[in-house]
Amino acid sequence: xxxxxxxxxxxxxxxxxxxxxxxxxxxxxxxxxxxxxxxxxxxxxxxxxxxxxxxxxxxxxxxxxxxxxxxxxxxxxxxxxxxxxxxxxxxxxxxxxxxxxxxxxxxxxxxxxxxxxxxxxxxxxxxxxxxxxxxxxxxxxxxxxxxxxxxxxxxxxxxxxxxxxxxxxxxxxxxxxxxxxxxxxxxxxxxxxxxxxxxxxxxxxxxxxxxxxxxxxxxxxxxxxxxxxxxxxxxxxxxxxxxxxxxxxxxxxxxxxxxxxxxxxxxxxxxxxxxxxxxxxxxxxxxxxxxxxxxxxxxxxxxxxxxxxxxxxxxxxxxxxxxxxxxxxxxxxxxxxxxxxxxxxxxxxxxxxxxxxxxxxxxxxxxxxxxxxxxxxxxxxxxxxxxxxxxxxxxxxxxxxxxxxxxxxxxxxxxxxxxxxxxxxxxxxxxxxxxxxxxxxxxxx
Amino acid sequence: xxxxxxxxxxxxxxxxxxxxxxxxxxxxxxxxxxxxxxxxxxxxxxxxxxxxxxxxxxxxxxxxxxxxxxxxxxxxxxxxxxxxxxxxxxxxxxxxxxxxxxxxxxxxxxxxxxxxxxxxxxxxxxxxxxxxxxxxxxxxxxxxxxxxxxxxxxxxxxxxxxxxxxxxxxxxxxxxxxxxxxxxxxxxxxxxxxxxxxxxxxxxxxxxxxxxxxxxxxxxxxxxxxxxxxxxxxxxxxxxxxxxxxxxxxxxxxxx
Ligand SMILES: Nc1ncnc2c1ncn2[C@@H]1O[C@H](COP(=O)(O)OP(=O)(O)O)[C@@H](O)[C@H]1O
Ligand SMILES: [Mg+2]
Numbered sequence: 001x002x003x004x005x006x007x008x009x010x011x012x013x014x015x016x017x018x019x020x021x022x023x024x025x026x027x028x029x030x031x032x033x034x035x036x037x038x039x040x041x042x043x044x045x046x047x048x049x050x051x052x053x054x055x056x057x058x059x060x061x062x063x064x065x066x067x068x069x070x071x072x073x074x075x076x077x078x079x080x081x082x083x084x085x086x087x088x089x090x091x092x093x094x095x096x097x098x099x100x101x102x103x104x105x106x107x108x109x110x111x112x113x114x115x116x117x118x119x120x121x122x123x124x125x126x127x128x129x130x131x132x133x134x135x136x137x138x139x140x141x142x143x144x145x146x147x148x149x150x151x152x153x154x155x156x157x158x159x160x161x162x163x164x165x166x167x168x169x170x171x172x173x174x175x176x177x178x179x180x181x182x183x184x185x186x187x188x189x190x191x192x193x194x195x196x197x198x199x200x201x202x203x204x205x206x207x208x209x210x211x212x213x214x215x216x217x218x219x220x221x222x223x224x225x226x227x228x229x230x231x232x233x234x235x236x237x238x239x240x241x242x243x244x245x246x247x248x249x250x251x252x253x254x255x256x257x258x259x260x261x262x263x264x265x266x267x268x269x270x271x272x273x274x275x276x277x278x279x280x281x282x283x284x285x286x287x288x289x290x291x292x293x294x295x296x297x298x299x300x301x302x303x304x305x306x307x308x309x310x311x312x313x314x315x316x317x318x319x320x321x322x323x324x325x326x327x328x329x330x331x332x333x334x335x336x337x338x339x340x341x342x343x344x345x346x347x348x349x350x351x352x353x354x355x356x357x358x359x360x361x362x363x364x365x366x367x368x369x370x371x372x373x374x375x376x377x378x379x380x381x382x383x384x385x386x387x388x389x390x391x392x393x394x395x396x397x398x399x400x401x402x403x404x405x406x407x408x409x410x411x412x413x414x415x416x417x418x419x420x421x422x423x424x425x426x427x428x429x430x431x432x433x434x435x436x437x438x439x440x441x442x443x444x445x
Numbered sequence: 446x447x448x449x450x451x452x453x454x455x456x457x458x459x460x461x462x463x464x465x466x467x468x469x470x471x472x473x474x475x476x477x478x479x480x481x482x483x484x485x486x487x488x489x490x491x492x493x494x495x496x497x498x499x500x501x502x503x504x505x506x507x508x509x510x511x512x513x514x515x516x517x518x519x520x521x522x523x524x525x526x527x528x529x530x531x532x533x534x535x536x537x538x539x540x541x542x543x544x545x546x547x548x549x550x551x552x553x554x555x556x557x558x559x560x561x562x563x564x565x566x567x568x569x570x571x572x573x574x575x576x577x578x579x580x581x582x583x584x585x586x587x588x589x590x591x592x593x594x595x596x597x598x599x600x601x602x603x604x605x606x607x608x609x610x611x612x613x614x615x616x617x618x619x620x621x622x623x624x625x626x627x628x629x630x631x632x633x634x635x636x637x638x639x640x641x642x643x644x645x646x647x648x649x650x651x652x653x654x655x656x657x658x659x660x661x662x663x664x665x666x667x668x669x670x671x672x673x674x675x676x677x678x679x680x681x682x683x684x685x686x687x688x689x690x691x692x693x694x695x696x697x698x699x700x701x
Binding site for chain 1: 494495496497498517518519521522523527528530533534536537538539543544547548551552555587604608
């Protein structure tokens with residue numbers, strides 16, 4: 001059976017790629033051009049992921065790829081407009097550096113950056129040219145998602161962040177990915193972050209594509225992250241985009257010995273389609289990985305979280321907790337893979353995915369996938385799908401708390417295990433407020 | 446009259462539980478309902494509080510002249526009806542403080558009053574906390590989660606004190622309380638008694654009624670109030686148990 005996805009983009013792509021490559025012939029190192037070429041060939045061979053295949057069993061991406069997309073991210077946008085939009089994107093009371101990207105390109109003059117001695121911000125292509133970070137780019141482990149190949153082929157200059165050895169960045173860095181376009185845009189954005197030995201940082205990401213753009217955004221982002229020995233990175237993704245936004249985000253993390261990586265995915269958007277892939281690879285011992293997620297989905301939204309943790313070395317811990325609330329006719333997908341390789345003795349790996357369904361038409365597909373090849377390990381996983389407890393609801397109502405407010409309280413309570421892990425108070429407040437607004441909108445519909 | 450229950454019938458999952466209850470409560474009165482397990486005491490409390498799993502199949506209930514059965518549970522509460530649960534619900538992730546604040550705010554809004562400022566609220570909580578000697582450590586914990594039986598019951602009475610209801614229904618508040626806790630809870634309730642409010646005390650044992658002295662005692666059996674009287678009735682039940690009642694009832698009502 002052939003199961004190929006048809007999209008007008010496929011016919012468009014060879015021309016787009018050829019132009020892209022010839023634009024870069026002078027500026028980019030040969031090694032990058034070669035990688036782009038190979039990635040493009042691979043993509044053309046595999047195409048977009050087909051519905052019902054292993055990794056895309058419940059997620060049909062085809063309906064989101066039918067527009068006449070432009071791949072041109074060049075834009076001129078008035079700084080005053082940008083500043084207005086940025087203000088709206090910053091959580092109240094958040095004291096952070098702001099790193100602004102417009103259509104995937106870092107805008108230094110719009111940003112407030114940390115001291116250069118602590119953090120170095122360049123482009124991915126410049127970093128590859130300099131050589132030192134080239135090995136961290138486009139790394140492969142297990143297998144690559146086909147969207148990643150498309151990204152490697154077509155991304156523009158990309159953003160490279162290096163948190164320097166031993167640095168402890170005094171405030172979180174808030175990256176605001178702003179988009180400006182007037183026709184449907186297919187944006188391939190790329191990031192490469194290296195947190196060097198002993199360094200500590202918190203990075204927050206927000207995507208802003210204002211309604212005034214009046215056209216679909218398909219954002220295919222790849223973020224590659226390296227935490228060197230004893231580094232500690234907290235990574236918050238605040239996904240709050242509007243309905244016309246479609247997201248495929250790939251986060252690929254290589255962790256070295258004694259490092260800690262904590263990922264927080266808050267998906268409380270109206271974006272029609274979200275697919276988050278997180279792949280974590282342990283390349284040293286005594287590593288800690290934390291993956292926390294909370295998703296709220298309503299109307300006809302499709303929210304798909306795929307995570308994979310590769311325990312390749314002994315004495316490492318991973319801890320994953322994803323919670324979701326589904327309303328209306330929304331569909332949630334969770335797939336959590338844990339691979340414990342033969343060498344990875346004394347692994348502790350925990351995974352939980354809990355879902356609350358508040359409407360009859362909503363659905364969730366959840367699948368833990370554990371493959372364990374070592375014998376001295378502690379692994380556990382669990383999934384639940386439930387409703388609001390009628391007992392709890394009646395108890396709250398019997399104290400005079402209204403139906404909608406009582407429901408909100410119980411949803412907050414449900415999310416509590418996740419929100420309590422947030423270490424930046426302004427972010428926690430922001431998340432709780434957005435969740436309130438989200439549920440209020442649902443209650444008033 | 447504050448509460449007028451007239452021939453109230455209700456069922457749960459097709460099973461008739463309340464089979465024609467009549468009860469009138471005036472402001473200032475304390476009524477006790479006693480009866481063996483399974484006789485329908487909690488069911489009566491649940492129907493009055495508006496638990497949705499019960500279906501009212503006949504009769505009427507007015508509360509301060511308004512049709513109680515027509516109101517949602519939250520409106521009943523705001524109108525001044527309070528049920529202290531036999532089994533208070535544990536809600537992980539909702540802090541006790543946040544819960545009390547939400548409830549008090551709703552009650553005040555219903556009366557056209559602005560929410561307390563954080564400072565006013567803290568002072569209010571502190572005052573009421575002392576009334577039932579509620580451990581302030583429990584305020585920032587999740588609602589009832591991991592509370593001992595006694596702590597849960599005290600929390601119910603704390604809520605009662607904060608919401609200042611017209612009619613309080615206490616469903617076996619004494620069960621699970623040791624003698625000291627029983628005394629503290631009863632003293633709290635006695636301090637809250639006034640000529641304007643009323644209490645309906647459901648209990649299996651007469652012990653509680655030594656502390657909270659009722660004006661009237663009713664015996665509920667098999668979904669009906671089969672006997673009403675004064676305090677002496679409770680003492681009589683204590684002495685004789687419920688078996689004589691059962692025998693007497695079987696004589697009157699042929700076994701089906
Ligand atoms: N949800 C329910 N489904 C079926 N029967 C119930 C339910 N709740 C209560 N009952 C029945 O109703 C009767 C009265 O119960 P209850 O009101 O709890 O009695 P009491 O409080 O006097 O011990 C019992 O026979 C009990 O089994
Ligand atoms: Mg009972």
